[in-house]
Amino acid sequence: MSGALLLTGIGQLLTLRGAVPRRGWALADPGIIRDAAVLVRGDRIAAAGPRREIERLPEARRARKTDLGGRVMLPGLVDSHTHLVFAGSRLEEYELRLAGATYEEIARAGGGIQSSVRGLRAARPAELERGALARLVQFAAHGTTTVESKSGYGLDLANELKILRVQRALARRQPVEIVSTFLGAHVVPPEYRRRPQAYVDLVTRRMIPAVARERLAEFCDVFCDRGAFTPGQARAILAAGRAWGLEPRLHADQLARTGAARLAIEIRAASADHLDRVTGSDIAQLGRSGVVCTLLPGASLHLGVPFAPGRALVDAGAIVALATDFNPGTSPTLSLPMAISLACAGMRLAPAEAIAAATVNAAYSLRRHDRIGTIEAGKQADLAVFDVADYREIPYYFGVHLTSMTLKRGKIVYARDGVRGWPRSAPGDA
Numbered sequence: 001m002s003g004a005l006l007l008t009g010i011g012q013l014l015t016l017r018g019a020v021p022r023r024g025w026a027l028a029d030p031g032i033i034r035d036a037a038v039l040v041r042g043d044r045i046a047a048a049g050p051r052r053e054i055e056r057l058p059e060a061r062r063a064r065k066t067d068l069g070g071r072v073m074l075p076g077l078v079d080s081h082t083h084l085v086f087a088g089s090r091l092e093e094y095e096l097r098l099a100g101a102t103y104e105e106i107a108r109a110g111g112g113i114q115s116s117v118r119g120l121r122a123a124r125p126a127e128l129e130r131g132a133l134a135r136l137v138q139f140a141a142h143g144t145t146t147v148e149s150k151s152g153y154g155l156d157l158a159n160e161l162k163i164l165r166v167q168r169a170l171a172r173r174q175p176v177e178i179v180s181t182f183l184g185a186h187v188v189p190p191e192y193r194r195r196p197q198a199y200v201d202l203v204t205r206r207m208i209p210a211v212a213r214e215r216l217a218e219f220c221d222v223f224c225d226r227g228a229f230t231p232g233q234a235r236a237i238l239a240a241g242r243a244w245g246l247e248p249r250l251h252a253d254q255l256a257r258t259g260a261a262r263l264a265i266e267i268r269a270a271s272a273d274h275l276d277r278v279t280g281s282d283i284a285q286l287g288r289s290g291v292v293c294t295l296l297p298g299a300s301l302h303l304g305v306p307f308a309p310g311r312a313l314v315d316a317g318a319i320v321a322l323a324t325d326f327n328p329g330t331s332p333t334l335s336l337p338m339a340i341s342l343a344c345a346g347m348r349l350a351p352a353e354a355i356a357a358a359t360v361n362a363a364y365s366l367r368r369h370d371r372i373g374t375i376e377a378g379k380q381a382d383l384a385v386f387d388v389a390d391y392r393e394i395p396y397y398f399g400v401h402l403t404s405m406t407l408k409r410g411k412i413v414y415a416r417d418g419v420r421g422w423p424r425s426a427p428g429d430a
């Protein structure tokens with residue numbers, strides 16, 4: 001027997017193969033192979049295709065075999081926008097918001113991000129690591145194999161470094177891949193409230209060089225919005241990041257239309273995220289640009305505000321990605337399948353479009369599309385198996401946990417108890 005693993009009996013294999021990134025009509029083509037098999041050798045996909053062809057390969061005959069009983073397989077999901085490392089929850093403000101307070105009223109009263117900053121600064125690295133590790137287990141249990149995570153609850157040099165070092169330690173001790181983004185410019189911390197320019201200088205002159213020297217992040221992000229940073233400040237911070245080798249991404253036009261999406265296009269950012277407030281001309285320009293539009297419907301749901309114009313962005317030709325925005329204040333969900341459901345129900349994306357947005361296009365926004373986001377020979381064996389017969393059931397049964405197996409780099413990192421030999425568990429199955 002070889003060391004290879006043969007995953008067979010795949011009812012629908014969504015390969016997502018084809019040109020990267022996906023936009024326009026190509027977003028809706030998931031590259032389905034019915035009755036498929038995938039041969040995994042080490043951490044890579046050795047072959048993927050129709051079951052009869054793959055099972056005939058000499059290496060497949062010697063491989064360990066797992067029959068998936070007609071289930072659906074997708075590339076491991078790629079969550080390209082999260083805030084993984086924090087201390088405590090924000091349950092108090094959750095109730096205040098449900099009772100009528102707005103996100104910005106809570107922020108002005110010292111709640112919101114500022115309350116996460118107080119908790120983070122007081123927490124020891126070991127505590128932060130323990131909390132984040134439990135969340136990573138949940139990510140894997142929902143089919144996610146790569147998670148981007150941002151700093152931004154430290155807001156001083158020592159605490160921003162603390163978060164990024166926790167992320168690096170976690171990347172080494174558990175299987176989910178972590179992509180680190182420096183978000184020192186999340187909000188202006190209270191001690192700089194009267195002199196925000198001094199905080200921008202701290203970020204550009206001290207924090208970014210320190211982060212880059214220690215190789216703690218690949219990207220630099222700014223929350224460019226009303227109550228946070230202006231487009232002018234964001235431009236300066238992202239230019240400093242780029243000079244130190246950190247590629248820009250932006251929290252853009254979530255609470256108000258401040259011109260952040262335009263800035264993302266101007267500076268060729270990897271991604272512009274949220275985009276709840278973009279309008280017709282922004283949408284047209286994003287559609288023609290190379291900036292990934294990362295939509296975060298979980299935040300809109302949790303805040304009770306309208307969803308971003310996902311359908312219009314797709315129709316304009318934009319490179320749309322989907323992420324959870326997992327964070328304790330505005331999007332406490334670890335389920336990318338739930339974000340896929342919300343993108344379908346709330347933004348009118350087709351199931352195939354939403355799945356491409358949460359795999360191949362998200363991988364592109366993290367500059368990992370040569371390795372993850374599709375199921376093809378030579379790619380990393382990051383795979384997610386769902387307990388359904390048709391991929392459209394994944395968004396259709398919203399809020400239902402349907403992931404039955406997750407593999408990262410060829411290793412099973414999550415398997416629902418008793419998955420082998422059991423019938424599928426999607427509610428519609430006869």
Ligand SMILES: [Zn+2]
Binds near residue numbers: 081082083251325327
């Ligand atoms: Zn965010």
